[in-house]
Amino acid sequence: MGRRNVQEELHNHNVQPLNNDYVRSNPQARAQMKAKIAVRRRRRLAVFFVFAAVVIAALVKANMVQSERLAAKEESKAAVAAQLDEALHRQELLNLQLAKLEDDEYIAKLARKEFFLSEEGEIIFTIPNTSEKGNDEKPRDEKK
Incomplete structure (x- = not known):
């Protein structure tokens, strides 16, 4: 692999591409250029989709954690509401007893x-x- 890369690099350095009408209008060269552009586009889309998948997974996890917290707080709220009802009932009984003791x-x-x-x-x-x-x-x- 290393030798081949060195050879390609020397070849690219020593060879100058022709810039004439035939080369510019060559359908095979044009197809190769389109293929390179398509590969780059696919790579960009793949990177974008991987990034989007990571972001979506993070958002879903955050949503699940918040849902669990909300459920725990709702349970706590229900327990506190029950304690409040009990305390209000006890206060009402004490107020009635206080009113009776004034008689x-x-x-x-x-x-x-x-x-x-x-x-x-x-x-x-x-x-x-x-x-x-x-x-x-x-x-x-x-x-x-």
Whole structure:
């Protein structure tokens, strides 16, 4: 290979092409020139398509990664939304309890029930609850 390239180089250096009407109008030379141009064009197109394929593959991969991130964030958003709903429900219950605690009658009823406090002239009797399972006793208050 190396010897042949050297010979071609010497040949190209020593040989001067003819530039006359016959050579310029030679159909075989014209066909060779068109073939060289076609080969160059195919090579350029091949390089372009390889480059385009690499770019498209990179874009598809980036799209897949972003889709996975989006799905993970949507799951996280759903979990946070569930926690928010739970917190709002708990807050609503606490607000209701707070509103009840502002009522004096409710506080008096709660104190009588939980702490066995009584009003004047009221006697509290505790009666154990009878349960089907056994001796579970819960004090029950009754007013007389």
